Amino acid sequence: MNKISFLCTAVGLAFVSSSASAMKITDSWVNFREAYMSGSEQFQTKIEYGMKVDDNLYFSIQNTSGQGKHLDEFNNRYNETEVNYKIPLASRLFFWPGFVFNWGSNGSAFDPYIKLGVQVTDNFMLIGGYRYNQNNYQSYDNYGNYTEDSNQEINLWADLNVTDRIWMEYNFTYHKRDKDFRYGNGTTESYEHTLALSYKIDDRFTPYIDVSQLDKASNGDDENRVRIGLYYHF
Numbered sequence: 001m002n003k004i005s006f007l008c009t010a011v012g013l014a015f016v017s018s019s020a021s022a023m024k025i026t027d028s029w030v031n032f033r034e035a036y037m038s039g040s041e042q043f044q045t046k047i048e049y050g051m052k053v054d055d056n057l058y059f060s061i062q063n064t065s066g067q068g069k070h071l072d073e074f075n076n077r078y079n080e081t082e083v084n085y086k087i088p089l090a091s092r093l094f095f096w097p098g099f100v101f102n103w104g105s106n107g108s109a110f111d112p113y114i115k116l117g118v119q120v121t122d123n124f125m126l127i128g129g130y131r132y133n134q135n136n137y138q139s140y141d142n143y144g145n146y147t148e149d150s151n152q153e154i155n156l157w158a159d160l161n162v163t164d165r166i167w168m169e170y171n172f173t174y175h176k177r178d179k180d181f182r183y184g185n186g187t188t189e190s191y192e193h194t195l196a197l198s199y200k201i202d203d204r205f206t207p208y209i210d211v212s213q214l215d216k217a218s219n220g221d222d223e224n225r226v227r228i229g230l231y232y233h234f
Contacts, residue, residue: 027052031062033229039184039217043067044077046229056086058098078104084115092119100131107137113153123161130154141180151177165200169210184216184223191215198231206231 028051035044045067050060060082066075084098096115102108113131120126131153138146154174161167173192177183183190192215198208207230214223 023054023057025051025053026055027233029231029233031229031231033227035225035227037214037217037223037225039214039219039221039223041069043069043071058082058084058086076104078102084113093117094119096129106139107135109133109135109137115155125157125159127157127159128155129157141178142182143180145180147180149178149181151175151181167198167200169196170194171196184218184220186216186220204233206233 029049031046031048031050033046033048035046036042037044043066044064046062046064048060048062050058052058060080062080064077064080066077067073068075080100080102082098082100084096087095087097089095094117096113096117098113098115100109100111100113102111111131111133113129115127115129117125117127132150133153134150135148138148140146141149152175156172158170159167160169171192171194173194175183175190175192177188177190179188182188192212194210194212196208196210198206200206208228210227212225212227214225217223
């Protein structure tokens, strides 16, 4: 871990720890998830620890590793820390400022974001978000130049609590890269669609699954993804 990675992680942990000592941890969990991408033909595993403080402050730290095409490899892809804070603007209107910081063998990236959510009904919520992703390392662009890359995201989430145990979500994501970089589809724009479903077995265990259409992989093939995971709440 480089000095910048260590500093950002330490600051995040110190902030959450000091907040948690003054307030109350209302939820904490471990999340284990396995994913498969069809175009890349790659398996990935994520292990995450997260918490909420007073239901408003969110913190998580995770590691994602790759297992290759046949689950016979282990590549430490990246580590990630996320922090956000939920601010009520009205009885059914919420605002979240936050950031994601990740680091791996290539370098690090800092991604600030904002979200705005509307509780349409007691069991249905709409959220819109904007995120700016800045890579703090260099890579080759579409013209062979070695430079830093950045991209922007616009997200829309539609969350539905079908029952007190069943939860569904649709997520649309629009990506826009710097003009000198390209996605797998050969352009600077990419679109993603994700449908997620979870079932709360009890206060401890919540398994989930999501399926995504991720446009094109780097080899130009259609990229679809399936993720299966389990939350364990303490």
